[in-house]
Amino acid sequence: MMRFLLLFSRQGKLRLQKWYTPLSEREKKKIIRDMTTMVLARQPRTCNFLHWKDLKIIYKRYASLYFCLGVESQENELLGLEVIHRYVELLDKYFGNVCELDIIFNFEKAYFILDEFLMSGEIQETSKQTINRCIENSDMLQEDYNNEWYEVELFG
């Protein structure tokens, strides 16, 4: 089971955080601090897996962003890498050539996509098309809603 997923930049600024276990604010902050220090300190050619307390940490660097996944010790690490990659692909498909700015400005969409893909620490759906269709549907709902408002404005 996955415990948490963090995204942070090379400067250590946190972009996304998703927690799959209940933790207090203090603990979350502590974990974030530990993760950023540990992962940012790693050399480029070292392997992507770490041990931290009783969890395994799987991290991958994409351009200037570090994706950090904390899983329990029985999980398969290579699969964890693939989870990260799958998520990046989903973001890529949705935003079209995603970059860090996209995530900064549309962080709620990033969270929606993540929730479609992972749920309570487990993979929910692995098919890219299905997830994309779901996100597109929810986008359409949102637009309709916005349009309605707009019409009311005009006439109101």
Place this chain on the structure above:
Amino acid sequence: MDTIVSSASTDLQDYTYYFVPAPWLSCKLLRLLQCYPPPEDGAVKGRLVECLETILNKAQEPPKSKKVQHSNAKNAILFEAISLIIHYDSEPNLLVRACNQLGQFLQHRETNLRYLALESMCTLASSEFSHEAVKTHIETVINALKTERDVSVRQRAADLLYAMCDRSNAKQIVAEMLSYLETADYSIREEMVLKVAILAEKYAVDYSWYVDTILNLIRIAGDYVSEEVWYRVIQIVINRDDVQGYAAKTVFEALQAPACHENMVKVGGYILGEFGNLIAGDPRSSPLVQFNLLHSKFHLCSVPTRALLLSAYIKFINLFPETKVTIQEVLRCDSQIRNSDVELQQRAVEYLKLSSIASTDVLATVLEEMPPFPERESSILAKLKKKKGPGAVSVTELDDSKREAGELNGGGERAAETAAMAASNASTPSPSADLLGIRSSAPMSAAPAAAGSLLVDVFSEAGPAAPAAAAAAAVNNDGFLRELEQPTDASEALLVEGSGDADSAPASDDPAPPLSDADDLLNKFVCKNNGVLFENQLLQIGIKSEYRQNLGKMYLFYGNKTSVQFAGFSTTVSCPGELQSQLNVQSKPVEPLVEGGAQIQQVLNIECLTDFSEAPLLNIKFRYGGALQNLTLKLPVTINKFFQPTEMASQDFFQRWKQLSQPQQEAQKIFKANHGMDTEVIKAKLLGLGSALLDNVDPNPENYVCAGVIQTKGQQVGCLLRLEPNGQAQMYRLTLRCSKESVSKRLCELLSEQF
């Protein structure tokens, strides 16, 4: 499951991830299978095996895509399959294939794969089938250890070396780990040190190699050598006589290095203190040289080390009287006796007084060699478990073992000395006028009696604090009394709350009849010399005895468990009837006043004139809170205490056995086993009896054969013993042949109670 694996990639278009069909689902299924035990049904098992083989085969095919994701997914399934195979642990060919696959990965270009391969091999190494296969890769692993740039991969390699270590490659692996330790990351050093220590101990064929390894360990990574490691090496050196001389020499040489780590000084100090005499013959390591060497490091050390070195100095005084003056000078100098640290000051003052007051005999007894430690679970293993998994070992358990180990080293010594101080004080009744004398006796007896005197004051005020203080003193006292018992081989339970007869017995001046369970108490002491003889709510009596030839010395420790003093405390030893002419017991008189919470000691000298069957009686009288207490115990002096073991070959044994063939000389008894028939326990008891346990004499390996000579003043009685256990019937047959009839009868009686 195997539909997915064997299906063509076109079927599941949507779920195909870079040409690998449904990787996540496959992995989940494989992990699910790990939760179940291996299938018994032949058909299912066959399909499963086929499936796993397909996966392994696919791994061998060339990759369909250059992308790293493809290989990651493929390998993810592969690793999951491998862990399933390891979990099943029943298909040797699959295991071997898995092992080979992993071996290939060990040299893969991608670091991730190397890391995972090392980790999987770790789990693989523990299974019996593949252990051999894993060992073939040892060269690769060692290479990885040396050349990897990634520290976590190096760490995994070290873990793997630890897992695959066994007798054949132990030396090589330990050497490699030691060389790695020199360059290792600081965070993992402590764990590595523990591992090296455990490995060295487990596979040490030759104990001098073990000593070398540990000393090297201390030299290389001294800071990270935790207390358990050097406690353990000292325990081992003390338990094994053959390696003591070698250890002393090696330690001496190691200490001569200019930059010596503190742990090395600790170990060196302790070993030279105990066994310095073994290398004193060599002029390069003469006593004075040894002392100077240790003293040169003295000022560089922290307080606990200095305390240990002071103890080593007093041991030197005992071993080498010629260094007495020099050492006394050192102890006398201001920096010791006015040292700001209380412990050091106390030690310096006490040792100084001890060396000047005590005669050589007393000194020798006090500073006798440490007896072998009892075998216990290695506290190092406990500590390693603790580091690996915090939930595994409870902290209190760990603290206990640490405390015990500490107690053995520090407590045993200190307590022995303070007891002797009591003895030396008792023998010099006039308190010396100089301040030093009073001061030296005060801190020592302050330990047991300060609490007592404090209590008497508080008690007179009858404040509510009294019961609390009394409870504290009682606890203190118990701990103190327990410390006094030297660690021995016997692990018999201490007597708890003997019969309360003593309190309720009517006060009378005549010696009371011996307690009803006196015989049981006696039996407990047939095979051991030290322990608690008797305990009730008021008094605890412990004994420590040693015997040589036909003479014996017994120390009786009377502990006042209450907070009120015992007045009119007197003890008499009597030998009823015939015993008078058979056994000679002399005792020194004891003080009539025993403070609350205090302990006094009495020495008994025993001489065996001829063989005896009765036990001498010990009568104790004292006044407690107005009521007169009177109790009588049997002293555990039995004929087997004067047993001297004799080794002999099997022909000699049978020759003598035949010589003693007269019916009076033989005593035989068949009895039911009272305790479990555990070989080690029986052996320990027989050795505790005082006889020599002979191997390879009896044609039946289950039987135990012992031989010894009973020393009395008048004559020597040869004794041969044969114990035949019968496991199914839970019975024993005990045959004793001695040159004197009464001896065989008595020994037979005694022994039949023991088993």
